[in-house]
Amino acid sequence: MATAGLNIYHLARLQAVSPDWPGGFWWHWLFFTVVIIGFVLTMVMGVIYIERRGMGRMQSRLGPNRTGPFGLLQPVADAVKVLLKENIVPAAADKLVHWLAPVIAFAPALMLFAVIPFENGALLADLNIGILYVIAISSVSTVGIFMAGWGSSNKYSLLGAMRNVAAIVSYEIPMVLAIVGVVLIAGSLSLNDIVVAQNVPFILLQPLGFLLFFAAGCAEINRSPFDLMEADSELVAGFHTEYSGMKFAMFYLVEYAEAVAISAIIATLFLGGWKGPILPPWLWFVVKIILVFFAMVWTRTTLPRIRIDQLMAFAWKFLFPMSLLNMFITALQVLAGWPTELVWVMIIVNIAVMAILVLVWSRFFFRLGGGRVEI
Amino acid sequence: MAVRTEPFVLNMGPVHPSTHGVFRMRVTLDGEVVVDIEPVFGYLHRGIEKLAEQRTYTGVIPLTDRLDYISSMSNNLAYCLAAEKLAGIKVPERAEYIRVIMSELQRVAALLIAVGAFLNDCGAYFTPFLYMFRERERIVDLFEMASGQRLTYNYMRVGGVSQDLPEEFMPALRKFMDMMPRFMDEYDQLLMQNEILLARAKGVGILSKEQAINCSISGPVLRASGVKWDIRQADPYSIYDRFDFDIPTQTTGDCYDRYRQRVEETRQSLRIIRQAMEQLPSGPVRAEVPHLVRPPVGEAYAHIEAPKGELGFYLVSDNSIAPYRCHIRPPSLINLTALRDMVRGWKIADLIIIFGSIDITVGEIDR
Amino acid sequence: MTVALSGKEVASKIEEKFSGSVVESTPENLVVKSDQLLDVARFLKETGGLDFDYLNFVTAVDYYDHFEVAYLLSSLEHNHSLMVKARCYDRENPALPSVTGLWQGADFQEREIYDLFGINFEGHPSMKRIFLWDGFEGHPLRKDYI
Numbered sequence: 001m002a003t004a005g006l007n008i009y010h011l012a013r014l015q016a017v018s019p020d021w022p023g024g025f026w027w028h029w030l031f032f033t034v035v036i037i038g039f040v041l042t043m044v045m046g047v048i049y050i051e052r053r054g055m056g057r058m059q060s061r062l063g064p065n066r067t068g069p070f071g072l073l074q075p076v077a078d079a080v081k082v083l084l085k086e087n088i089v090p091a092a093a094d095k096l097v098h099w100l101a102p103v104i105a106f107a108p109a110l111m112l113f114a115v116i117p118f119e120n121g122a123l124l125a126d127l128n129i130g131i132l133y134v135i136a137i138s139s140v141s142t143v144g145i146f147m148a149g150w151g152s153s154n155k156y157s158l159l160g161a162m163r164n165v166a167a168i169v170s171y172e173i174p175m176v177l178a179i180v181g182v183v184l185i186a187g188s189l190s191l192n193d194i195v196v197a198q199n200v201p202f203i204l205l206q207p208l209g210f211l212l213f214f215a216a217g218c219a220e221i222n223r224s225p226f227d228l229m230e231a232d233s234e235l236v237a238g239f240h241t242e243y244s245g246m247k248f249a250m251f252y253l254v255e256y257a258e259a260v261a262i263s264a265i266i267a268t269l270f271l272g273g274w275k276g277p278i279l280p281p282w283l284w285f286v287v288k289i290i291l292v293f294f295a296m297v298w299t300r301t302t303l304p305r306i307r308i309d310q311l312m313a314f315a316w317k318f319l320f321p322m323s324l325l326n327m328f329i330t331a332l333q334v335l336a337g338w339p340t341e342l343v344w345v346m347i348i349v350n351i352a353v354m355a356i357l358v359l360v361w362s363r364f365f366f367r368l369g370g371g372r373v374e375i
Numbered sequence: 376m377a378v379r380t381e382p383f384v385l386n387m388g389p390v391h392p393s394t395h396g397v398f399r400m401r402v403t404l405d406g407e408v409v410v411d412i413e414p415v416f417g418y419l420h421r422g423i424e425k426l427a428e429q430r431t432y433t434g435v436i437p438l439t440d441r442l443d444y445i446s447s448m449s450n451n452l453a454y455c456l457a458a459e460k461l462a463g464i465k466v467p468e469r470a471e472y473i474r475v476i477m478s479e480l481q482r483v484a485a486l487l488i489a490v491g492a493f494l495n496d497c498g499a500y501f502t503p504f505l506y507m508f509r510e511r512e513r514i515v516d517l518f519e520m521a522s523g524q525r526l527t528y529n530y531m532r533v534g535g536v537s538q539d540l541p542e543e544f545m546p547a548l549r550k551f552m553d554m555m556p557r558f559m560d561e562y563d564q565l566l567m568q569n570e571i572l573l574a575r576a577k578g579v580g581i582l583s584k585e586q587a588i589n590c591s592i593s594g595p596v597l598r599a600s601g602v603k604w605d606i607r608q609a610d611p612y613s614i615y616d617r618f619d620f621d622i623p624t625q626t627t628g629d630c631y632d633r634y635r636q637r638v639e640e641t642r643q644s645l646r647i648i649r650q651a652m653e654q655l656p657s658g659p660v661r662a663e664v665p666h667l668v669r670p671p672v673g674e675a676y677a678h679i680e681a682p683k684g685e686l687g688f689y690l691v692s693d694n695s696i697a698p699y700r701c702h703i704r705p706p707s708l709i710n711l712t713a714l715r716d717m718v719r720g721w722k723i724a725d726l727i728i729i730f731g732s733i734d735i736t737v738g739e740i741d742r
Numbered sequence: 743m744t745v746a747l748s749g750k751e752v753a754s755k756i757e758e759k760f761s762g763s764v765v766e767s768t769p770e771n772l773v774v775k776s777d778q779l780l781d782v783a784r785f786l787k788e789t790g791g792l793d794f795d796y797l798n799f800v801t802a803v804d805y806y807d808h809f810e811v812a813y814l815l816s817s818l819e820h821n822h823s824l825m826v827k828a829r830c831y832d833r834e835n836p837a838l839p840s841v842t843g844l845w846q847g848a849d850f851q852e853r854e855i856y857d858l859f860g861i862n863f864e865g866h867p868s869m870k871r872i873f874l875w876d877g878f879e880g881h882p883l884r885k886d887y888i
Contacts, residue, residue, distance in 0.1 A: 059505040155385045159407070159723070224500060225571055233393040233496045234727050304571045305498025307724045308407055368574035417873035424858075425882050588818060591797050591847025604818050610744035676814060676825075678798070689812070691803055702801040712849050741873055
């Protein structure tokens with residue numbers, strides 16, 4: 001085995017490679033790389049279909065239904081159309097940056113799946129710092145988005161990219177703090193161990209953490225109502241205004257791949273990942289991803305968009321203190337040994353805590369329209 | 376150390392999802408904050424006022440359809456009133472009632488679009504918009520029954536309307552009127568008390584009463600600022616003095632009030648339609664008007680309360696078959712006068728919703 | 743019902759203050775000397791009992807030998823209206839004082855008249871074309887424009 005491979009082997013603490021696989025690590029690596037790419041692409045097509053049809057039904061129309069049975073081939077048709085389109089690069093664009101941006105934005109979206117378990121032990125690399133890896137990698141795509149905004153030499157793109165950077169910098173913090181609660185209960189940073197630890201889905205033990213993570217996650221991947229970076233009614237298309245053809249397809253793919261990734265992380269951290277009765281584990285995992293994604297589609301069709309200063313205020317004045325409180329309360333509960341002994345008490349207490357905190361905080365300490373934050 | 380910054384000029388439009396047509400704003404920004412804007416018009420200028428001088432009095436009616444193309448019936452009505460005033464033509468009773476029903480239905484349709492587009496500008500991704508289009512569709516179906524057209528109706532004539540209502544019209548209208556209040560409640564439930572919408576629209580883009588009057592603002596925007604001025608009651612045209620309806624007003628004049636104002640006006644329009652349906656007499660629908668109207672030398676100004684505000688036609692006659700001068704008072708253009716003062720100091724996102732809450736149609740601005 | 747005030751009655755009130763400013767008055771409207779338009783307009787806006795605080799519209803008509811600019815004024819308080827007119831006899835460089843200082847609503851409409859008739863409104867904050875582009879030759883709504 002190569003030295004580099006050896007290092008990764010030690011880092012990754014691989015335990016799930018079937019012993020009878022010839023070649024060990026490299027076969028494992030190749031197999032999961034192919035599986036992940038295939039999985040992401042299929043899931044992206046699936047969720048695009050779900051979003052378009054679901055949004056159609058919610059908006060009292062049909063949605064795409066002409067391509068294939070029930071319009072199932074619509075994502076394929078879209079992909080073919082967008083790939084055949086002319087690739088236009090603005091004359092004033094910074095060519096290299098403009099060209100690199102979609103690639104840099106796309107890579108992290110795929111890399112996120114490296115640590116997400118599809119079944120017990122079935123993942124590319126069971127990093128013992130898996131969740132930190134997720135946080136670190138997911139903010140890399142911001143670089144790509146900012147490059148797109150800068151390189152396009154378009155004012156809408158620049159504004160969108162600026163908004164994106166501001167939002168991600170703010171939302172990383174409540175996102176990490178919301179995860180800490182889960183990590184405290186599970187006692188591990190590895191995503192596989194977190195799933196194994198979930199005898200009861202953590203959404204019940206950490207309802208507040210789930211809400212905070214969902215909100216911050218939506219902001220992180222520009223889903224409504226935090227989709228200010230591509231706010232179609234304000235900035236036309238935000239950072240990808242000047243993209244067309246293949247490069248636009250990449251951004252489109254990134255958008256949905258990230259949505260799938262965040263859904264997968266939420267499913268892993270809070271909904272029990274691959275765990276579930278009767279159905280095979282990987283199917284449970286897919287079902288949970290789709291459930292979370294559907295909630296995102298739902299918010300997209302129902303809620304208006306918030307303003308940039310309200311977005312910041314929401315992160316710093318609502319999510320941040322709430323996630324600190326959540327972390328503190330969970331730490332106390334873990335010290336008292338509740339997660340192992342008094343699970344049902346903990347569930348009831350935490351749901352009550354969540355309801356009281358959210359109500360009190362949103363009534364007395366933070367109102368969305370109150371007070372403007374200058375950025 | 377202060378970073379040296381310079382203002383950032385952004386050309387919004389003429390092709391932009393939220394400029395409601397081909398309208399352009401040259402926006403000067405300081406970061407996200409709007410420092411100054413300059414509206415730029417003229418991308419849809421067709422010279423309708425000049426064209427009208429070469430057409431007969433009847434021939435102008437199709438041109439008026441193309442002014443505010445989402446409320447063509449109101450435009451027809453305003454023009455016909457002006458031409459009738461000029462020529463001294465009396466309109467038969469039944470025609471008057473049909474005109475009222477049509478223009479109020481048109482008001483409902485146009486206000487639905489205005490509200491839907493406003494919510495869309497707020498970022499509610501097309502859902503309210505499509506909900507409101509669903510009901511507008513029914514109104515458009517009714518218009519299609521009466522006039523055969525779905526957008527540019529060309530239904531009213533000098534001295535009445537082009538044809539009587541078909542048999543199936545009244546049952547369809549009755550059905551629509553039974554359904555509509557329920558839909559109105561549904562719209563209220565959709566977003567009226569939504570926290571994000573309140574945070575976005577309350578207190579944003581306040582237009583004071585004094586400034587609204589000074590800027591000649593009219594229609595729902597004026598009434599949202601607290602001025603109780605509706606031409607249907609202040610200067611009743613056609614037969615509006617026979618109906619019992621209220622003029623809702625709001626107090627603050629912010630975006631949210633303008634949104635509320637439109638929703639409430641829709642309810643009042645439904646009240647008028649219901650009364651007009653009950654009173655609808657039978658009889659002729661067109662006065663005996665010569666094929667080529669030749670009004671005496673003179674001038675006339677007739678104005679109506681169109682969905683967007685005061686729509687007026689100022690006609691000057693030289694006793695020929697074509698108007699010597701046909702001036703249109705466009706509510707959309709004049710309502711934009713205060714835009715610059717309303718948006719300064721707000722953010723880009725607010726600029727979009729303030730602009731959306733004024734509700735313009737570019738066809739009417741540029742003419 | 744909006745009462746259209748008689749031009750003759752209002753004309754007599756104006757004559758008391760600015761004698762010789764009214765050129766002609768009929769029951770429907772009154773024509774004011776163009777150089778005194780601004781004074782008369784201010785008088786109409788600020789005099790108690792008249793209070794014309796709302797400018798319905800401004801437009802121009804080309805009568806070959808002169809341009810007639812019509813202002814329809816209303817009072818929302820008293821619910822009455824009055825048509826005031828002013829004439830420009832100069833075809834080459836017609837000019838009138840701008841009333842934007844009194845009624846901001848005249849802003850775009852005066853620009854429109856400038857664009858389509860070529861009447862220059864002195865004192866307007868940005869007197870430039872509104873619908874047509876800057877290099878456009880002629881003023882389309884003039885009767886001699888083909």
